[in-house]
Amino acid sequence: MPIKLEDIARETGFSIATVSRVLTNTNYPVKAAVREKILAAAEEMGYQPNLSARSLRTERTNTIGILVDDLLSPFSPPVVRGIQDYLKEHNFLSLIINTDWDPEQERLGINTLAGRPVDGIIFVEYSHLTPNQVLDSLKKPTVFVHRLFGTKIRNSVVPDDQDGAGLAVDHLVSLGHRAIAYINGIASWHSASERLEGYKQHLAQHGLPLVPEWQQPGDWEIEGGYKAAQSLLQLANRPSAIFAANDMMALGAIYAIQDAGLSVPHDMAIVGYDNRDFTWIFRPRITTVVMPVYEMGKIAAEMLFRQISGEISDVEEVKVKGELIVRDTCGADDSLKTKENANHTTSPRRVLLQREPEN
Numbered sequence: 001m002p003i004k005l006e007d008i009a010r011e012t013g014f015s016i017a018t019v020s021r022v023l024t025n026t027n028y029p030v031k032a033a034v035r036e037k038i039l040a041a042a043e044e045m046g047y048q049p050n051l052s053a054r055s056l057r058t059e060r061t062n063t064i065g066i067l068v069d070d071l072l073s074p075f076s077p078p079v080v081r082g083i084q085d086y087l088k089e090h091n092f093l094s095l096i097i098n099t100d101w102d103p104e105q106e107r108l109g110i111n112t113l114a115g116r117p118v119d120g121i122i123f124v125e126y127s128h129l130t131p132n133q134v135l136d137s138l139k140k141p142t143v144f145v146h147r148l149f150g151t152k153i154r155n156s157v158v159p160d161d162q163d164g165a166g167l168a169v170d171h172l173v174s175l176g177h178r179a180i181a182y183i184n185g186i187a188s189w190h191s192a193s194e195r196l197e198g199y200k201q202h203l204a205q206h207g208l209p210l211v212p213e214w215q216q217p218g219d220w221e222i223e224g225g226y227k228a229a230q231s232l233l234q235l236a237n238r239p240s241a242i243f244a245a246n247d248m249m250a251l252g253a254i255y256a257i258q259d260a261g262l263s264v265p266h267d268m269a270i271v272g273y274d275n276r277d278f279t280w281i282f283r284p285r286i287t288t289v290v291m292p293v294y295e296m297g298k299i300a301a302e303m304l305f306r307q308i309s310g311e312i313s314d315v316e317e318v319k320v321k322g323e324l325i326v327r328d329t330c331g332a333d334d335s336l337k338t339k340e341n342a343n344h345t346t347s348p349r350r351v352l353l354q355r356e357p358e359n
Contacts, residue, residue, distance in 0.1 A: 003047040012041050023047070063093045064304060065113035065121040067106070071098045074276060075293050079124050079145055082297020090305060092119075114138055120304045123147070124297075141307035145300035146293065152317050155307075157300045160319040161191050164289040165198025167324040168243045168271040171287070173206050175330055177269060181214040181239040183228040183249050189220075195245045195273065214239050218249045225252025233260050240269065241330070247272035247279050247288055254286075254329070265331035275325055280340060284328035292320045 005023070009016045014034065022030055022038040066083060068076050080096065087094055095118060099105040106126075113121050120141035144156040172180050182199045185192035196215070203210055213235055216228035225244055229252065232239060244250035250272030257268050264270050264284055272279060272288040279286035299318060306312045325338045 003042075003045045008038065008041050008045060008047060011045065012037055014038060061117045061119055062091055063095060063118050064301075064308075065116065065118040066094050066096045067109050067113065067121060067123050067126070068096060068098050069101050069106070069125040071096075073125060074274075075146060075291060076124055078293040079297040079300075082294040082299075083122060083124075083145075083301040084297075086298045086301035086305070092305070110138070114140070119308045122300050122304055141304055143300045143304045143307075145296050154314045154316060155303065156317045157296045157303065158317060158319055159191070159291055159293075159296065160321045161194035162198035162201065163319075164273060164291075164322045165195040165243070165245075166202040167289050167322070168273065169199055169202035169206070171324055171326065171332075172241045172243065172269060172271060172330060173202075173208070175269065175332060177241040178208055179211075179214070179237070179239040179241070180208065181211075181216065181232050181242045183216050183218045183225055183242060183244040183253060185218055185220045185245040185249070187217065192245055199243060211237070211239075213237075218245065220246055220248060222248050222252035222255070225249030226256045227252075229253035229256035230260075233257070233262075241271070242268060243271045243273075245273055247274045247276040247286060250286055250288070250329075251278070251282065254282075254284075264329050269330040271330060275322075279325075280327065287327045287329045287332070288325050290322040290325055292322045296320050 005016050005019050008023075009019045012019065014037075018030065018034065019038055022035050023042060064087065066080060068080065070076055071080075080094075084094055095113070095116065097109040097112060099109050110121075118140065120143070121138070123142065123144045124146060126144050126147050142155060144153065145158075147153070147156050147158060169180060180199075180203065182196065184196050187193070200210060214232070216231055218224040218228050225248065228244075228249065229242065232242065233256065242250075242253050244253055250270050253270055254264050257264055257270075262268060270286065272286050273291070275288045275290040279288050299320060303312075303315060303318070325340070326332050326336050327338070
């Protein structure tokens, strides 16, 4: 027989109303000792809440939809992890739909979630240039995280790319560099234009020249970084440092410098962007700016949760700042380098494998 609220009330000596308030985690004030006793009894007795009944009473399902353009993207999984970690703290679940950058699949995914009993929807790396008519017709709270279209919209969480570019430029200037080049991503991308603007602004703040030939086009890929660095190396007024708009192009630039018989960082300093996994494995380890994707996921989930609970309605776009990870490609002193956990990606699995088997 399933354990009911009445059973827990009888076991603990508290009223059914008090037991219900504790187990549904309402804001009604309950003494800590009372709460602990009820929760301990519920766990010991194996109580499982009837979510269907609860959703009928509250008109909420404690479930949200997540529409992801590409679950294999290096940025989507940590965003989703951030969302789910926040949801877990508030006893929410998620339904995830992957659309593979296909506008038709995206439309079908929106329609699917619109017809499902979800309390709201988070769009991860949403790729339409503008929200479409299907999205406008949704009667559910919505949040965009790491959107790829350029227009500023409400209820969205994005990286502060201008600030991130500034971190890269400021670091190079602090190491004595005055001739700093920039390898851009695809010019039509919002992140490319924002990082270029941050590069320009911080050069100006330091009184450094903005040299047109030091701004090279790229394509976000290794080959694009390689070609751009080759062009920079052929200049008579060659720069002493390169800020690449992502880590893939930074890696390509390093290859080009090495193939020219030069070394990083002695002949040319390099800073990347995103903090991809390979940046701390590759030698020299790449100095880079962190894309705060996990934090963006948590903030997006909180934004949606507060809309669902009625605390807020629409909110202005939120920009999340990253941080600089100082490694080996700029020649910084060891005392300035970021302290990192080399086993950070495998430590949970290591703990599990080292655990003694249960009898």
